Amino acid sequence: MSAPGDVIDGRFELLDRLGSGGMGTVWRAVDRALHREVAVKEVRPAAGRDDPEFRRVLRERVLREARAQARISHPNVVTIHHIVDEGEHPWLVMEMLPGHSLDQRLEQGPLQPAEAARTGREVLAGPRTRQASATGT
Known part of the structure; x- marks a missing residue:
């Protein structure tokens, strides 16, 4: 389980949890390289959905959707800055919106x-x- 102070990809330090749901947890974080706040989504399957095939399909879907979203520029669509696809589950690094x-x-x-x-x-x-x-x- 992730916690404040954890560093993702050697760069994104988790500050506090903004919310969570069936697809994971969103964290307020700081990008140590660019010295800015970002939102980082920790994509995890819901409890009880831990089988390897489900996790593989979830990972593929999340990464495909993040890449599609990254091609969109619109004030009502959050900007995806980075994908961390290492370890147990993917992380999506996004602009932090007030x-x-x-x-x-x-x-x-x-x-x-x-x-x-x-x-x-x-x-x-x-x-x-x-x-x-x-x-x-």
């Missing part, structure tokens, strides 16, 4: 219709860009 989760925003109260519509349009703009990039349109 902000908060939807859960954190909802703690302030419900979204007004205009804010919900704007947020929805912004969220959908990323996948639309990715789809257009993949199809060449």
